[in-house]
Amino acid sequence: MRVGLLVILLLMAALANADEDVYPEVKVADPYIELHVGPGTGYPIFYVVDRGDFVEVIKRKTDWFKVRTAKGKTGWVSRTQMEKTLTPSGEVTAFSDAGLGDFSQRRWEIGLVGGSFNGAPVMTAYGAYALSANLSAEVSASQVTGDFSSSELVNFNLLLQPFSKWRYSPFFTLGAGQITSRPSVTLIQVRDSQDLVAHAGVGIKVYLTRRFIFRAEYKNYVGFTSNDDNKEFEEWKAGFAFFF
Amino acid sequence: MEGRLRVLFLMNILRGMCMLLVSSMAWSADAVTNGNNDAVQQQVIQPQIERRTIDVDAIDTEDFEIAVFSGLYSTEDFGTNMVIGARAAYHVTETVFFEAAYAKTDTSETSYELLSGGAPLLSDNQRELTYYNASIGYNLLPGEAFMGKGWAFNTALYVIAGVGNTNFADDDRFTVNFGAGYRFLATDWLAIHLDMRNHIFKMDLFGDKTTNNLEFTGGFSVFF
Numbered sequence: 283m284r285v286g287l288l289v290i291l292l293l294m295a296a297l298a299n300a301d302e303d304v305y306p307e308v309k310v311a312d313p314y315i316e317l318h319v320g321p322g323t324g325y326p327i328f329y330v331v332d333r334g335d336f337v338e339v340i341k342r343k344t345d346w347f348k349v350r351t352a353k354g355k356t357g358w359v360s361r362t363q364m365e366k367t368l369t370p371s372g373e374v375t376a377f378s379d380a381g382l383g384d385f386s387q388r389r390w391e392i393g394l395v396g397g398s399f400n401g402a403p404v405m406t407a408y409g410a411y412a413l414s415a416n417l418s419a420e421v422s423a424s425q426v427t428g429d430f431s432s433s434e435l436v437n438f439n440l441l442l443q444p445f446s447k448w449r450y451s452p453f454f455t456l457g458a459g460q461i462t463s464r465p466s467v468t469l470i471q472v473r474d475s476q477d478l479v480a481h482a483g484v485g486i487k488v489y490l491t492r493r494f495i496f497r498a499e500y501k502n503y504v505g506f507t508s509n510d511d512n513k514e515f516e517e518w519k520a521g522f523a524f525f526f
Numbered sequence: 527m528e529g530r531l532r533v534l535f536l537m538n539i540l541r542g543m544c545m546l547l548v549s550s551m552a553w554s555a556d557a558v559t560n561g562n563n564d565a566v567q568q569q570v571i572q573p574q575i576e577r578r579t580i581d582v583d584a585i586d587t588e589d590f591e592i593a594v595f596s597g598l599y600s601t602e603d604f605g606t607n608m609v610i611g612a613r614a615a616y617h618v619t620e621t622v623f624f625e626a627a628y629a630k631t632d633t634s635e636t637s638y639e640l641l642s643g644g645a646p647l648l649s650d651n652q653r654e655l656t657y658y659n660a661s662i663g664y665n666l667l668p669g670e671a672f673m674g675k676g677w678a679f680n681t682a683l684y685v686i687a688g689v690g691n692t693n694f695a696d697d698d699r700f701t702v703n704f705g706a707g708y709r710f711l712a713t714d715w716l717a718i719h720l721d722m723r724n725h726i727f728k729m730d731l732f733g734d735k736t737t738n739n740l741e742f743t744g745g746f747s748v749f750f
Binding site: 306319320321322323324325339340341342343344345346347348394396402403405425427429432466491492494522 | 587670678689
């Protein structure tokens with residue numbers, strides 16, 4: 283407990299020191315900019331800064347910037363208004379955010395998708411690395427929680443995205459992995475099973491905004507069981523991912 | 527005689543060289559002063575502007591939030607116990623955020639176990655309940671709270687829903703969660719949370735049934 287308190291105090295001290303930093307300044311170029319009391323459209327405007335005055339930019343929360351005026355007033359300015367200010371060298375202040383262009387040039391992608399695996403709920407976390415604009419390698423871990431058993435899947439697959447520059451970009455996947463099934467404890471005399479699986483799938487990625495994408499896919503699995511007959515599974519999933 | 531003439535001749539040459547040297551030095555000195563004048567003139571007309579550039583991407587962003595929380599988790603049929611957990615959130619816009627959570631709680635004996643006095647239904651290990659989930663939150667009612675005359679704090683009432691997994695009695699159970707919370711920002715980077723959630727999952731220990739497991743927690747979070 284005492285250690286925790288010490289850590290908090292140190293953290294506060296470090297953050298208090300950070301306040302003494304020199305912040306970048308921008309010059310108001312519109313007739314005025316509005317200072318809100320909080321980082322959101324609904325928060326009331328309590329102060330305006332006139333054209334020609336400088337403000338210090340302290341921090342950013344989503345699309346809101348906390349600024350300090352020469353008179354020491356601090357408030358939150360929307361991104362739209364900040365983009366109409368000038369830097370001290372006279373250029374328009376520009377904030378670089380990821381766009382559709384970055385989507386087609388992404389290197390890494392991390393996401394969470396959920397859906398149905400043979401009728402049972404499934405949740406998957408995956409990571410992908412783009413080998414080229416059209417081809418990426420993915421590793422995923424899934425948990426299937428069925429009524430009679432729960433399974434864990436680890437999969438590796440290649441993903442081919444023929445139109446990587448489209449906002450609605452279809453893809454095809456091909457891969458293999460392992461499924462470990464544990465029967466529910468209320469069912470006795472059934473043992474755990476571990477099988478290899480291969481799968482093929484089709485899906486779509488939709489670029490949403492900033493670094494976010496929506497992903498929906500269908501996969502067909504074939505499980506190579508120790509019995510003579512192979513099992514087939516169908517999987518439908520959708521979810522969100524972000525890239526960087 | 528001849529030697530004396532030679533001396534005179536040499537002295538003349540020496541004098542000439544000296545004059546040449548002196549005049550050249552004078553000329554170069556002149557050039558130097560002229561040069562200084564030019565420099566002075568240039569400085570006079572030079573604008574005294576300090577060129578500063580700002581790195582807009584260096585502005586500190588505070589869109590991530592990590593939190594620790596503790597409170598009560600009521601497991602249907604298995605009593606209400608203390609829960610402890612952690613959450614991480616990413617604020618996409620001023621209204622929407624994504625959140626991932628992990629928490630742990632113990633469960634007590636069921637009424638049946640207590641009354642019958644028989645063998646316990648579950649072992650100690652099986653009694654432990656852990657859950658994880660991923661949810662989407664929406665800041666429904668952002669606002670301000672006032673304390674006395676001189677203090678105003680930003681707050682938000684949010685609604686949240688998501689899916690996840692609950693591990694209890696050696697089984698994984700798909701879990702849907704939904705609820706509402708209140709975020710009170712003591713400073714820009716430190717917030718206090720109160721959260722009320724319902725975790726719904728199917729339990730087959732006493733025949734198949736859908737259980738509602740209510741959770742009430744408080745915690746604090748740091749934005750970075």
